[in-house]
């Protein structure tokens with residue numbers, strides 16, 4: 216199974232929109248083989264936007280969700296669902312994030328139990344799914360960057376999503392660091408809500424290439440048009456995925472283009488979350504000296520309230 220996360224700490228840039236619609240786009244291009252599914256994992260446990268697109272009537276407050284699994288209150292079988300909103304999406308499995316509250320903040324920390332749960336989640340999904348799409352939180356998330364240190368452990372690849380604003384691009388800087396530390400590939404930056412006629416947007420694209428070192432990373436920029444149909448589809452009652460709502464929009468065409476690019480980059484081999492956390496320790500010094508990025512300081516990584524000592528003791532550095 217290949218696991219792709221859609222990430223940016225900045226809210227509202229289109230992670231959920233792109234991630235959800237891309238599952239539909241990929242399904243249109245290629246069905247999973249051998250009875251397997253594509254799974255959408257809603258790691259954003261605050262917004263529930265993915266759940267609304269998948270099943271607007273899902274009882275998020277009472278049904279078992281990913282949050283309950285991580286808190287030890289539900290089994291994996293209980294939190295994976297099929298998509299019954301649309302018949303043609305029978306290959307689409309869904310893990311709803313659930314609504315996390317202040318009492319649940321401890322769920323998202325990098326304790327041994329939580330990392331073991333991520334290992335179990337991946338092993339479970341390996342048997343059932345060919346591709347996993349992870350919808351990550353934005354600033355509505357809880358402890359922000361700290362959460363990303365935890366759940367990005369499950370990803371093989373991160374697709375960065377930004378809208379054409381400086382702060383949206385800048386917010387990706389830290390995520391690239393985490394991806395490098397965990398040896399997670401960064402194949403694409405999706406520049407969403409893009410207007411090719413806007414000089415400002417084109418300038419921001421150039422800025423992103425330089426500021427984030429995309430060439431050195433080997434990451435390609437993929438633009439997705441700003442499209443009124445996207446807003447229209449979200450404002451329906453209940454909302455619909457744009458790709459389903461109108462296949463002929465510029466957005467839907469861009470989604471298919473992204474689907475082709477994603478399918479054209481197969482990934483071989485994967486590390487378990489617990490192996491990735493081990494990598495952090497082996498690689499951290501080396502990676503922080505990486506030449507192509509300036510102004511990196513080691514302190515930056517330790518300026519987080521994570522119990523790294525506990526992790527280091529448990530997970531052998533390879």
Ligand SMILES: Nc1ncnc2c1ncn2[C@@H]1O[C@H](COP(=O)(O)OP(=O)(O)OP(=O)(O)O)[C@@H](O)[C@H]1O
Nearest residue numbers: 226227228229230231232353408440441442445446
């Ligand atoms: N290509 C697009 N064109 C026009 N509007 C868009 C496009 N993509 C997303 N939007 C709009 O942006 C809004 C935010 O999108 P979305 O919820 O997917 O962002 P997000 O990054 O997942 O946010 P959060 O961080 O809160 O989870 C939506 O209401 C949607 O209508």
Ligand SMILES: [Mg+2]
Nearest residue numbers: 230231262264
């Ligand atoms: Mg979202």
